[in-house]
Amino acid sequence: MKSKIPYAEVIGDPISQSKSPLIHKFWLEKLEIEADYRACHVKPEALEAYVDSRRADELWRGCNVTLPHKLAILNHVSDPGQIRDNIGAMNTVARTEDGELFGTNTDAGGFFSPLAELNLAGADVIVIGAGGAARAVLFALSRIKVGQVTILNRNVLKASALLAHFGLKGQALEHESNLPSAGLLVNASALGMEGQDELDIDLAPLPDDALVYDLVYAPLRTKLLRQAEARGLETIDGLAMLIGQAALAFEIFFDAAPPVEHDDELRKLLIG
Incomplete structure (x- = not known):
């Protein structure tokens, strides 16, 4: 059944190792935001079709981008912050209200x-x-x-x-x-x-x-x-950057700041 609530995703190949769904779902629950965040396995040859499908989905708020798509995604979305020239890799894509997709980088x-x-x-x-x-x-x-x-x-x-x-x-x-x-x-x-x-x-x-x-x-x-x-x-360790970049992306997707007062609890969840 198709979701009726806003959602965001993380895409990659492979993707099962990603902890992004745990992080974003944790924050959504703490803030009582009715939305979802999921992992989506996207192979390189399917990246363009994935982007096209999400462009037409009004419930889709965006996605985090992991290996091996951080360079290839540059060819499929707009680049208002000149990420291609400045960093040369995108890790976050979001959808505007009029359906335009743009990319940025929260890794830095x-x-x-x-x-x-x-x-x-x-x-x-x-x-x-x-x-x-x-x-x-x-x-x-x-x-x-x-x-x-x-x-x-x-x-x-x-x-x-x-x-x-x-x-x-x-x-x-x-x-x-x-x-x-x-x-x-x-x-x-x-x-x-x-x-x-x-x-x-x-x-x-x-x-x-x-x-x-x-x-x-x-x-x-x-x-x-x-x-x-x-x-x-x-x-x-890697959780520091993972949580840091996720926090910036969360604000883009859901227009809310993550509840940092629960960082210790989140870290324990991720380690467990």
């Missing part, structure tokens, strides 16, 4: 939210990966004027191009290269995620006051974070 804000109180100006940073999530990370780093940025990626030319695109000084190295010293290390790749290869790196070059931030949230305690904890380094 979600990534930065747990770092907002830190002074990272001038700090050297290592970023692992050069995909859609890495683009959001690099965009955020370019806005807080960090120091040298090293990108580790299998495709060094792609990583070098991203440094130039975001106006960042640094270097691109092959994925297996030894780490330089840096105050912040960010894993913006899928390595370490359930069903993917492990991220196997030596953290010895990092100083004792370095911060390790893994965007992977399934599993939550990744091998990278366990290694960092064993060294006594500060860590941030």
Whole structure:
């Protein structure tokens, strides 16, 4: 039976691992908003048909976009915030009252939210990966004027191009290269995620006051974070960015701010 209430979705391939439905449903319930949020498995070849079908659905409020669609979705919706030029990847699509679909990116804000109180100006940073999530990370780093940025990626030319695109000084190295010293290390790749290869790196070059931030949230305690904890380094897990970007998207979809006073309860739900 077709839903008679407003709804939003998260799309990807695969999609069963997504925790977005848990997050948005939790907030909808707390705020007593009569709406729904669901996961929708969309294969790459079906992306255009999916977008067309939702454009005609007046109950559809939008969707979060995860792998592998963050780049491809740029070709199917309008881009009023010039996300294509600024970040180069979209993770959120919404529908206006007149049926127009537009995209934006809440990943950059979600990534930065747990770092907002830190002074990272001038700090050297290592970023692992050069995909859609890495683009959001690099965009955020370019806005807080960090120091040298090293990108580790299998495709060094792609990583070098991203440094130039975001106006960042640094270097691109092959994925297996030894780490330089840096105050912040960010894993913006899928390595370490359930069903993917492990991220196997030596953290010895990092100083004792370095911060390790893994965007992977399934599993939550990744091998990278366990290694960092064993060294006594500060860590941030993938739920921080996941909840942060979801909060921005929730406001777009449902025109209401998430109830942050329940964040501890939400985190326990996601871990459980």
